[in-house]
Amino acid sequence: MAEEQARSEAEGDVLPWTVAEFYRGQSVLLTGGSGFVGRVLLEKLLFYCPDIDTVYVLLRPRKGLSVQERLHKLLDVPLFDRVRAQRPEALERLQVVEADTAQPGLALAEADARVLAERVSVVFHLAASVRFDDPLIKAVRTNACATRDLLELATRMTKLKAFVHVSTTFCNERQREFEEKLYPVAGDWRSILALVEAQGQNDPVALRALTTKILGPHCNTYTFTKNLAEHIVDHYSDRLPVGIVRPSVVLPTDIDPFPGWIDNFNGPMAMMMGAGKGVVHTFYNDNDRYIDYIPCDIAVKGIVLCSCEVARKGLGPPLVYHAAQGDMHRITQGRLNKIAHEACAEMPFSDTLYHPCCNLTRNRLLFLVQFFFFHLVPAVIVDALLSATGRKPMKHLIHLILKTLFYAMIYWISWTILSKLHILLFAE
Structure with a gap:
């Protein structure tokens, strides 16, 4: 430099x-x-x-x-x-x-x-x-x-x-x-x-x-x-x-002083970490979206x-x-997800909860269904196992997931109703 x-x-x-x-x-x-x-x-x-x-x-x-x-x-x-x-x-x-x-x-x-x-x-x-x-x-x-x-x-x-x-x-x-x-x-x-x-x-x-x-x-x-x-x-x-x-959106270093330096989980890194650890299995996102x-x-x-x-x-x-990169070297979310999967297969995380298999979807209903089965249900099962073995359950995690699911459902229902009203009111 x-x-x-x-x-x-x-x-x-x-x-x-x-x-x-x-x-x-x-x-x-x-x-x-x-x-x-x-x-x-x-x-x-x-x-x-x-x-x-x-x-x-x-x-x-x-x-x-x-x-x-x-x-x-x-x-x-x-x-x-x-x-x-x-x-x-x-x-x-x-x-x-x-x-x-x-x-x-x-x-x-x-x-x-x-x-x-x-x-x-x-x-x-x-x-x-x-x-x-x-x-x-x-x-x-x-x-x-x-x-x-x-x-x-x-x-x-x-x-x-x-x-x-x-x-x-x-x-x-x-x-x-x-x-x-x-x-x-x-x-x-x-x-x-x-x-x-x-x-x-x-x-x-x-x-x-x-x-x-x-x-x-x-x-x-x-x-x-x-x-x-x-x-x-x-x-x-x-x-x-x-x-x-x-x-x-700032990512880890590219070259200088060496590739891959990062010291936090801000931005997309927390999501990548969660997916790599096998904790996060679904995102409400568009595979063709650029960030x-x-x-x-x-x-x-x-x-x-x-x-x-x-x-x-x-x-x-x-x-x-x-x-910012603007129009240079752009990458879609779907491509980024694929690269992350390949990296996890080559260099897997330690202490993974499950095999990394994260799905991106822009279908609200599909996201909520996947959220229920892949996030909420496993969290309840893990809490039950912790309680059965005499360990402290992570109830705050369950409350957070339930709260997120509740607001997601309210948002999806409201969006569906408003979309139908828009069609009825403005249809030719």
């Missing part, structure tokens, strides 16, 4: 330096460094930018671990093996800063804020809650308010060259085509932040009742707050050099290159980039 140029010379618009040259002597601030994408980004900076000055990583104490202990733990994985083997001195450039992006003002000590303001020249903001079902107040606090607070801190940075905010391709999920520009948000972001912060403290029940109204066209609090954060970044673009990168996947290392290279472009651009409207 050190030799990569952001643009080709044939276009006549090249950066005046390589990535490694740009980061020579620069200090970087990274939020979300303990996450999947954040760790891969951290590894890239340490390995490919040997002359980088300092990388500050914002972390909070968690589960009885101090921030120093957490930093040691997040580095103690195979992802950083080549850094330890080939550039061990790079690890000395890491500095951990205690902070919490879910708290007002990032819960950052003033002494630490002064150090960051004096030294940092590039900011990567990756910290976010990626849960789709977060309460509105939590999602706004973590994804939107934290972005505002970090931008306020960035206004104090005297050496700042680039502020890169990592968003998501799907923050405008109602658009049929995604262009590299900002789309309208459902209301003014200042009013929304003020409302959520005030109501969340005074009457969280009322806020939950207003959530659907506040979300507008967005289907969940995650996409809504990520869209909100983009407009907050835009608001600061006349004072700060800013850019926005929108990754799609936009991007390997993590490819997305991270785009994030790093965005910082270089932002530094070259300077002030002005934020540069917006999609880290």
Whole structure:
């Protein structure tokens, strides 16, 4: 990556330096460094930018671990093996800063804020809650308010060259085509932040009742707050050099530092794991449907290159980039399912419950029937066997399955009734 140029010379618009040259002597601030994408980004900076000055990583104490202990733990994985083997001195450039992006003002000590303001020249903001079902107040606090607070801190940075905010391709999920520009948000972001912060403290029940109204066209609090954060970044673009990168569904690394690195079960990985273990046997999905996947290392290279472009651009409207495959190397869900089956046959999981045999269907009735026989009934049998052998049954799993089945049936019945009414009312 050190030799990569952001643009080709044939276009006549090249950066005046390589990535490694740009980061020579620069200090970087990274939020979300303990996450999947954040760790891969951290590894890239340490390995490919040997002359980088300092990388500050914002972390909070968690589960009885101090921030120093957490930093040691997040580095103690195979992802950083080549850094330890080939550039061990790079690890000395890491500095951990205690902070919490879910708290007002990032819960950052003033002494630490002064150090960051004096030294940092590039900011990567990756910290976010990626849960789709977060309460509105939590999602706004973590994804939107934290972005505002970090931008306020960035206004104090005297050496700042680039502020890169990592968003998501799907923050405008109602658009049929995604262009590299900002789309309208459902209301003014200042009013929304003020409302959520005030109501969340005074009457969280009322806020939950207003959530659907506040979300507008967005289907969940995650996409809504990520869209909100983009407009907050835009608001600061006349004072700060800013850019926005929108990754799609991030998968394990493709090549760099080695194929297949992942440290979580977000997105499709949990479903693949469940199917590979023989626990999940049916999905309500379309075999011919495309989902936009991007390997993590490819997305991270785009994030790093965005910082270089932002530094070259300077002030002005934020540069917006999609880290997505688009029409390149597309794969259908059916093809992905077939590849997964072949991989499981070649390299089976340990401790499998049953032979992997996952079926994708877009027939609602067939899905519910398969769900009943392949998921619900086996779960009841397993609970009965656990009880019979004196072990603790997993009743919470049964309740979850029953709840899911109930809502699926209600959805299917409602959809069938509405479809019939539509035919009766609008038939010629």
